Amino acid sequence: MINTDDGQFLVKLARSAIETYLNDGRIINVPQDINPHLKEERGVFVTLHRDGELRGCIGFPEPIKPLTEAVIEVAIGAATGDPRFPRVTPDEMKLIQVEVSVLTKPVLMSVQKPIDYLKKIKLGEDGLIVEMGVYRGLLLPQVPVEWKWDTEEFLANTCMKAGLSPDCWLQDGVKIYSFQSQIFNE
Known part of the structure; x- marks a missing residue:
């Protein structure tokens, strides 16, 4: 678990990474004097909102990099590499709210029959990854709550x-994985 202070540190780190990259074209260094558990490999997403609307979201569902390193990389990606949106401008960053979601490791869900997923998934707690062959999609736990979806819609x-x-x-x-996340935002 990430405590509130460390969560706010990650949000500030994400904002700093984006602003430095947009203004100076450089990637910030990982801070050295941080809590050791922030150096553990964790899945993480950075989501950007403007006026309550999604403006960018990129992440690593799997724990493949140290958390602070991953936050820097996906924060820049959310601002400059989400194919659904144009690149965020330096001036626009004043209007953007930054959110960091730190994930647990995804776990393959096991059911007797697919319809049983409807009873097993906990809305607002579980994020999902659906995988079939080379196709893979992920939605964070907060998404069905924000969109007021039921489990089947999720x-x-x-x-x-x-x-x-x-x-x-x-x-x-079809493989379905669930994971949880801690959400920190500005």
């Missing part, structure tokens, strides 16, 4: 995020 939208049909979660060969 599954359908995660399937569509993977580029699959909305009901793919009912098919054989």
Whole structure:
């Protein structure tokens, strides 16, 4: 678990990484004097909002990099590399709210039959990854709450995020992973 102070540090780190990159074209260094658990490998997403609307979101679902290193990289990616949005400008950063979601390791969900996912997924707690062959889509735990989706809509939208049909979660060969996240924002 990440405490509130460390969570706010990560949010400030994300903002600093974006602003430095947008203004100076350089990637900031990982701070040296940080809590050792912030150097552990963790999955993380940085989400940018402007006027309550999504403005960018990039992340690592798997724990493949030390957390602070990952935050710097995905923060810059959220501002400059989300293909759904134009690049954030330096002036626009004054209007952007930064959110950091630190993830638990995804766990493959096991059910007797696919319809059982509807009872197993906890809305507002579980994030989902839907995987079928080379297709993979992820939605964070806060997304169905923000959009007021029920569990079936959450599954359908995660399937569509993977580029699959909305009901793919009912098919054989589809893997569904769940994870949780701690959310910190400005």
